[in-house]
Amino acid sequence: MNNFTFRSPLANLLSKNWWIVLLRGIAALIFGLLTWFYxxxxxxxxxxxxxVYALIDGVMGVIISINGRKNHQDWWLMLIWGIVSILAGILTFFVPGITWLVLITxxxxxxxxxxxxxxxxxxxxxxTIQGEWWMIIAGILSVLVGIILLIDPVQGGIALTWVIGVYAALFGVMNIALAFRLRRFAIHPTN
Structure with missing residues (x-):
């Protein structure tokens, strides 16, 4: 029995655009594989x-502060924030290793x-709740990840990218499977 036996606006929208879901899945799969191998x-x-984000954010902060300098007495706070953000962006491009280590930290x-x-x-x-041990296990795993990243940020960072890669690849495969199911629904809506 097809899970899409009812007609809904969302099911119709997705089935008509199944190829976009497919492209999204392929892009996620490629991203995941590239992340894993590189x-x-x-x-x-x-x-x-x-x-790039820090630079854009800083420039926007400076513009906002300059535009508000006549109406707001604390405009200089926004100016300092914008300048710090611009400096962080510039530092990122000149010393990317430090940025990576700070990010991992x-x-x-x-x-x-x-x-x-x-x-x-x-x-x-x-x-109060049942199954609290799941929460404890998740907390322990989080603590272990934090310790591993602090002990060896470079290797921990690589492992983190692998986790992102596995997630993206699985997300891609799931979207590809969904796209073909949506395509079948678009062709045969009652099956």
């Missing part, structure tokens, strides 16, 4: 994207802190 390139692309700290709080929350909720 982790250093992936790392550098992420750093470059961050640098932030991810490591986030994983470590969020894992600890997840474990604490699960322990406090153990009398």
């Amino acid at each position: 982790p250093f390139i992936t790392i550098m692309v992420m750093v470059i994207f961050f640098g 932030f991810i490591a700290a986030w994983a470590l802190i969020s894992g600890i709080f997840q474990i604490i929350t699960a322990i406090r909720l153990r009398k």
Whole structure:
């Protein structure tokens, strides 16, 4: 029995555009494979994207601050923020390795802190919810990832890109399968 036995606007939209879902899946699969086989390139692309974002963000902050200098007494705060963001963007392009290490350190700290709080929350909720051990296991995994990234940020960063690559490849395969199912629904809507 087809899961799309009912007609809905969303099912119709997706089935008519099944090829877009297919292209999306192929793009995700290619991205995942490239990330897996070329982790250093992936790392550098992420750093470059961050640098471009920081520059654009900084320029917009400076423009906003200059435009607001006559009406707002705290316009200079936005100016400082914009300048710092521009400097971070420029630094990213001249010293990309430092940007990568800082980025990995932030991810490591986030994983470590969020894992600890997840474990604490699960322990406090153990009398209220069932299956709190899943939350504890997730917290422990998060703490372990944080520790690994802090101990060896370069290898941890490569492993992180591999995880992203596996996720993207699986996401791509799932979208490709969905696209063919949507195509079949578009051709035979009652099957």
